[in-house]
Amino acid sequence: xxxxxxxxxxxxxxxxxxxxxxxxxxxxxxxxxxxxxxxxxxxxxxxxxxxxxxxxxxxxxxxxxxxxxxxxxxxxxxxxxxxxxxxxxxxxxxxxxxxxxxxxxxxxxxx
Amino acid sequence: xxxxxxxxxxxxxxxxxxxxxxxxxxxxxxxxxxxxxxxxxxxxxxxxxxxxxxxxxxxxxxxxxxxxxxxxxxxxxxxxxxxxxxxxxxxxxxxxxxxxxxxxxxxxxxxxx
Numbered sequence: 223x224x225x226x227x228x229x230x231x232x233x234x235x236x237x238x239x240x241x242x243x244x245x246x247x248x249x250x251x252x253x254x255x256x257x258x259x260x261x262x263x264x265x266x267x268x269x270x271x272x273x274x275x276x277x278x279x280x281x282x283x284x285x286x287x288x289x290x291x292x293x294x295x296x297x298x299x300x301x302x303x304x305x306x307x308x309x310x311x312x313x314x315x316x317x318x319x320x321x322x323x324x325x326x327x328x329x330x331x332x333x
Numbered sequence: 334x335x336x337x338x339x340x341x342x343x344x345x346x347x348x349x350x351x352x353x354x355x356x357x358x359x360x361x362x363x364x365x366x367x368x369x370x371x372x373x374x375x376x377x378x379x380x381x382x383x384x385x386x387x388x389x390x391x392x393x394x395x396x397x398x399x400x401x402x403x404x405x406x407x408x409x410x411x412x413x414x415x416x417x418x419x420x421x422x423x424x425x426x427x428x429x430x431x432x433x434x435x436x437x438x439x440x441x442x443x444x445x446x
Binding site: 322 | 364365366367374375376377378379382424425426427428433435436439441
């Protein structure tokens with residue numbers, strides 16, 4: 223049983239389109255995150271939710287909108303996709319400070 | 334502004350050798366220093382972690398050395414194996430709940446058989 227699962231694993235789309243990535247965790251954690259990993263492997267936090275409440279919102283374009291319907295789910299919607307949005311997006315949930323469980327990632331390619 | 338600086342960016346080591354990755358930080362509020370291992374196509378996974386009240390932590394072939402005064406910490410992989418080939422990230426986070434985990438830039442380790 224996968225602890226943190228993301229769908230889809232791959233997205234290929236044209237510039238200007240809208241796309242969503244879904245994430246679910248079955249670990250019972252209260253806090254979830256979205257991280258972006260660029261082509262140089264750098265991991266950058268985007269958002270964090272604690273029990274459905276937004277607690278971290280880094281400097282991310284407002285084309286990116288997270289939504290947490292309950293504490294086990296954290297989705298990411300991206301409007302008007304740009305070339306620079308191409309990256310791997312990771313969902314994670316937190317057991318304790320610094321101990322994160324990551325999903326396998328969703329690779330977004332914008333053409 | 335990168336709060337956690339990691340070096341080297343890449344490392345090639347022979348099987349049986351020692352891999353050493355170094356990290357430095359500036360924020361004295363950081364209280365927990367984990368290392369993550371990431372294989373291609375997978376998400377990062379927690380490998381080993383240390384708090385600043387100890388200078389060294391060992392788990393199997395992996396050891397973290399911590400120097401609080403220098404604000405530096407390092408990962409040593411002893412007897413490196415081809416299966417250790419991965420990207421390694423150091424990270425740091427403050428103790429306060431809700432605060433973010435900040436990652437270093439990553440080190441790609443290749444262990445040659």
